[in-house]
Amino acid sequence: MTDGSATNVTGMDDENKFSDPLDHKGLIHQAYRIDGINIEECRSVFLDWALSLRDGQDTLVAVSHFLDRYEAANPDHPMTNVLRDAQQAPVRPRRRGGWKSRPRAPFSE
Numbered sequence: 001m002t003d004g005s006a007t008n009v010t011g012m013d014d015e016n017k018f019s020d021p022l023d024h025k026g027l028i029h030q031a032y033r034i035d036g037i038n039i040e041e042c043r044s045v046f047l048d049w050a051l052s053l054r055d056g057q058d059t060l061v062a063v064s065h066f067l068d069r070y071e072a073a074n075p076d077h078p079m080t081n082v083l084r085d086a087q088q089a090p091v092r093p094r095r096r097g098g099w100k101s102r103p104r105a106p107f108s109e
Contacts (some may be wrong), residue, residue: 020069022062025052031079032070039078046082063087 023029027049031042050059063086071080 022057022065023049024054025049027052028066028070028079032074032077037078039081042078042082045079046086060087 020026020029025048027045031037031045034041037045053059053062063083067080067083067087070077071083074080
């Protein structure tokens with residue numbers, strides 16, 4: 001006998017499935033629930049989440065929100081590590097080739 005609420009295969013009721021406005025697909029939440037997920041899979045989930053962010057959403061604010069929500073209970077989870085990495089400033093790539101990297105004679109008139 002059921003209490004009348006619908007439950008999906010993840011055990012979450014449908015009405016609360018995506019209750020986090022910063023995780024409207026529930027990707028980050030589900031990553032923490034997957035037993036044995038590895039860092040590569042978490043990076044893939046994170047990329048999918050990042051690509052589905054709503055316009056104007058600050059990524060760093062959202063990442064901080066998820067760390068506040070999940071880090072204390074899951075300090076060694078691979079998704080926690082991915083989120084920590086996402087807080088770091090990206091390394092500016094160095095130009096390694098092309099005409100700008102080749103030495104040129106000074107310009108003279």
